[in-house]
Amino acid sequence: MNSQTTQHPALDAGKIHNLALRNRYVVAPMSRASAGEDGVPTSEMAAYYARFAQGGYGLIIAEGAYTDTILAQSYGNQPGMCTDAHAHGWKATVDAVHAAGGKIILQLIHAGAVSQVVDTPHAPSPVRPDGMMLQGYGPKQGAYPVPVPLSDHQIAETKAGFVMAALRAERAGFDGVEVHCANGYLLDQFLTPETNSRTAPYGGSLQNRIRLTCEIIAEIRAVTGQDFATGVRLSQAKATQPDYFWQGGLKDAAVIFDAVHLAGAAFIHLASEIKGYTYHSRTKQGESLTKLARMRTGLPVIANGGLQDPQLARDIMSAGEADFVSVGKSALVNPDLPQKIAAGQTPVEFSFDVFSHGVSLAGQAQWQAAQIG
Template identity: 50%
Template sequence: MLKENVVLESVMLDQLPLKNRVVVAPMTRVSTKGDGIPTKTMEEYYRRYAEGGFGLIIAEGTYTDRSFSQAYPNQPGITNEQQQKGWEHIVHSTHEAGGKIILQLMHAGALSQHLSNTRSASCVQPIRHMLEGYSEKQGSFPLPQAMNLSEIDDVITGFSDSAIRAKEAGFDGVEIHAANGYLLDQFLTDYTNTREDQYGGSLKNRCRLTTEIVSSIKRLAFNNFIVGVRVSQGKVNDFDYTWPNGLLDGKLIFNSLKEAGADYIHFASEGKGFDHGCLTKNGESLPKLAREVTGLKVIANGGLDNVKEATRIIEEGHADLVALGTGALANPDWPIKLKNMKKILPFNPDMFSLGVSIEDQFNWENKNETAGL
């Protein structure tokens, strides 16, 4: 009898039992009608990952306040009763299909392609240009205003209130998006944070906003509710950035997150594979370091839809779980295919030829008859 692949083994994510180690990564799908309310199409999208056998689904980055957090037009929010109700339908459907689902909470900061009047850690214009396809805005990002302490308090309140709404909607937990160049990463990163107060200067201070958010949510959300944090070196507008002090920076960041009460760490490789985004400039594994210094479960992300690579990451101790993005888009039943030794399809970039929303994806799949289920 063949031994089951390690990625299909059951695992505990803190107190949450998962049937395997395969996670749907959070992906920007901009699929609401402009009101931030999750739709029936989104419900179908998330349900099929549960039906496809994924151990955990992390729903897309969701804005946390009506002031400055929204990143893209048609992005979902969880700031009012109507948005919360829309998510309740998705959670119920996902649970009904046997899945577990966590909601990623995010604040765009200076990388908003929805607002012209933006806020960030400091008055530093983001490098490079806006992402194409996610909004009508193109070209350079606007120069943000530096947040004052009252606005920082509002950010913490927004995340905390949104986490409570997520808990009330039935989610199994939330993931704090501190990666990929968005607001919390803008505070964390040296060249976007030139503050001289308690939120700037030392790396410990630059971690402060994220850790205060985690601590606040853990105080309010009580038991049986997971709070994870996603971090990365690279950003949507700076793929090649690495933490300047490598493992030393990683150790401080990871320990700070654990001390704040984080239940897991999700390490993402933005735009490129694991070996590009998850390693220091000296080739050392940051996800493995996170496991070693914190004892927390670690999710790794970045080009891991290849079975051999996903297996290697688990077997070599880099991570406890692997998160798939484009691999999940191409194979919404990836775990079932692996279990049944069926062919896993490569991602076809043409999937986004009609647009980046879920409706655009479904229309493309129907046209090309390539849906995995």
Template identity: 35%
Template sequence: MTKSHTAEQVAQKLFQPVDLGKLQLATRIVMAPMTRAFSPNGVPGSDVAAYYRRRAENGVGLIVTEGTLINHPAATDNVNVPNFHGEAALNGWKKVVEEVHAAGGKIIPQIWHVGMTRKPGTGPHPEAPSIGPSGLNLEGVKEAEPMSIEEIEQVVKAYAQAAADAKRLGFDGVEIHGAHGYLIDQFLWERTNKRTDRYGGSLLARAQFAIEVVEAVREAVGPDFPIVLRLSQWKSAQYDAKLARTPEELEQLLAPLVQAGVDIFHCSTRRFWEPEFEGSDLNFAGWTKKLTGKPVITVGSIGLNTDFMSLFKEGKGAETTDIDGLLERLDRGEFDLVAVGRALLADPAWAAKIRDNRLDELIPFKPEALQTLV
């Protein structure tokens, strides 16, 4: 890792307080949401609380939790992914919040439903059918019946209830997972949404479900509670997928989501340095900020020399690498916050080491890091 930026320059760019209106953070570093599945029967324990606290103690300004499940029987295929409903799970999350706040950090839960990526017969409720806008998996193959209007309304209410619980428990906001080919994204994507009612057709119509989720969440939490929405063009195992092929199409998607109540967009890419559209160096987050004027979070292989899926395809780890390009883009105002995933997963002190120029102490990411909560 190079040292072309001094510790003082890095501190000035990444480790100064930032005021995003409804959300004030001590640093611009965000812990990206990463599924860990260390919550037996959906209940996060003291080890989960300690895991998040360690990041807050080491200079992470905002923690976005791993995906947590809204109250629907087909929300996951894994009994160890944490719930965001039920007394036991919510009590566990309350302790997580207390630990992070005691360390001086801010934390928001990511609320989630996997939709048709769940294999039928799996998870805590194997009897429940998987659900999606048209019953299609990510390959476009039909595996279930399309969601009924009643089912859509029930799921929207479940998102709203999770957000209300987040506020009640003392979280600092809520992130809605609308990316990576999961339920909300399945409505957004033309391959998985073939509906002919008001939830399907044009890009705006395919966004209707997401709009209603955001509107319901905003109603549940009131005007001052921060709402983050995570979006991506790519899907799990569909890396060339596009919701929007041009800036104009992206604006069609984003504008009604802003109107519905999104405060911050979390813009997921595999490699943050790649431009989103031809003719501009702006990445996905940069375009989203330009089109909406809203604060944005960038993410994608920050601090590592290769992207996430390449690691697992090749069965290798990743070396740490410089963040000079990231700092230059931050300097230009392309994005506001920087989400770090695997580098922080492997090394809870990653942010502090970057801040203090202890680059030779950084711990490289290896797939084995996924097996424990360090």
């Protein structure tokens, strides 16, 4: 039986923790800068996320919500999850996704040194981030400032922010949370030796540098229900360093994967959206990180990076390199991708023209209206 007549493996039912999923297609978290200025999600966001569930995606990971109102926010109009109003706003999104037969997890994020909102960003160490602030995400633009090192007390407050945000997410009805330790944000700043010159307990060895992420995962697991999934997103590349690789390759990856597994992570999501799966889900020597994660931990592993390509997704799943595939920007023009794959249709090709009127949902709607016109 050839690949044209065999059901695509991403269309098979799957399971993450105690979540039964109708297929293995996942919407990756994407910052849309469309919440209110106070971080409260809008009805527009609820309709946006529900569309992916209506289009057949088994799991949706909602964009990163900031975890405290003091230091965590990344950019303007980012949603939060640190007030009752935030939770109430998110509940409308959760209810809309569930009503359409989908499952939804909330990503939790702290910007650290790369905040484009906070007056005085804080980070593990006083290391200025490479590159420039992201265009279109305001309110600040230009070079990043040198951050102030977090005190021990502030680190404890950071942990508490993640835990309280997870509890609010659970109360709002989310099926789980994803702890963001990727792309150069705060927890990844702790993980990365170039941005972490601290000593123990959160600096020095790789085990110490991944410690904060692991403590957050473990503390969330300790206070949330048995069915609530707490996963982690990891990456090699950073938003400002698209060619960054883990220094120790598979050796470093083994330490990181083992640590988050021991902490109680329900899944590992490896972000490779900047230069694609075949570039950044592998070491410099071409060895598969997602396959190593599966082999060492036995956890469900979500691969990412250009996986709207049905043949690439089929190949890596058939090779045992991933259990699930997440789709980011291409999901914006293929909110019904699973249905297209099931029907043998070719996905629409993504173009950055989608953001020609801005990265927000309103900007995308304006672009779509222009296409029709």
